[in-house]
Amino acid sequence: MAPYQIRQYQERDHKQVVDLFSRGMMEHVPTTFRYVLLLPKTLLLLFVMPVAIVLVSGSWLLAVVCFFFLLLLLRLLARQPFKEYVALCLQTDMADITKSYLNAHGSFWVAESGGQVVGMVGALPVKDPPLGRKQLQLFHLSVSSQHRGLGIAKALVRTVLQFARDQGYSDVVLETSIIQQSAIALYEAMGFQRTGNYLETGIIKWLIEFSIIHFTYPFPSAQKHEL
Template identity: 40%
Template sequence: MASIQIRKYRDDDAEAVKETFTLGMSEHVPSSFMHLLKQPPTQMVLMCTFCALLTSSKSFLLPILTVTLIMAAARQFVVHVFNKYIDTSLKKDLDNITETYLKQKDSCFWVAECDGRVVGTVACLPNENIPGCLELKRASVRRSHRRMGIAKALCRTVADFTRDRGYAAVCLYTSVVQTDAQKLYEHMGYEKIREFLVPELFAKIMNFTLIEYRLDLQRDRKKD
């Protein structure tokens, strides 16, 4: 059994952390693309295009090729959206984790280390819109080290940190396509508070919603 250590971030972890985050986010491209294809407007466009070209061309080849090209373009659109989000996240906080998390009050960033290699990350900081709550962020575990309890250990680390600083709850946001993450959080005792549509245009096109979860530490303590 590999030895897993959860520790605070160090500056020499920077590249491994950014790689872990980037790989983790890129994994959601296929599920997001399938989510887009399941939306009624997408299906209507594909069906109308196919039927119109089939009627006008009297051939199956042209409509099939056209629909295939539209789907390929849609997938590239999803890739572009995720790449943009990754770049924004790197510039926002992951390019300077020490300043963003370690030097700020009631904030921290941890890594999971296995045999000297960073295989997981998690962070937290005060949520500006929810008083008395720390927000869990940047949770990610490399695919090669999943099903080993690392994600649960990272979540518990944030919960303990939050409780020790006198906060009442941990909150977090995940997306509709991150079904494994939803199962993990619900297993850890988080409750789904609400679902809402991301305000950006791409989210409206994809019907891409975020889910807010909350872990009540006071109630969790009573259970203990």
């Protein structure tokens, strides 16, 4: 595997960054589908509906068809939050990364290997941080599937942390979904602390219990200053 370097985003990276972001988000769909299948309300639905059809119609064939239809529906529901998020980002911050990040007192970095963008991460100041805090928010950490396990994600996060230190921020914050267990493990291993969680709004996200976890990385100097 070719070595990689982390550098600031350039306009010529846009297509590769967008492709990496889109692929990375949609990779979470199978995991989300498996997660949804194990929810108690999902298991109940998959049991009750076919049984009810058998009791009403007496047809096992219709019950089997219903079961597979429900599986297909759940697969579509698992895909929807990520599809909506990608579409939203491509119309907002990811439409013009230079304007959204580099020209907004934040930054955006890519990991490059063999002339290809294989990783990415962005950061922006939090507009309304808690009183007495100056916070930087991490966005869109992603590494291509072929380049995982090389420490690229850690290096990208360290780049954000170093940028925050250099700019005098007291905290780095981020949000990730309960589905992204590898990302959660990475953040916790690097010293981020869980500081809250909430369920995404919307009937589909409520049905699949799409929980969002908020993480904070407080710099020791900022903690001492508060004391």
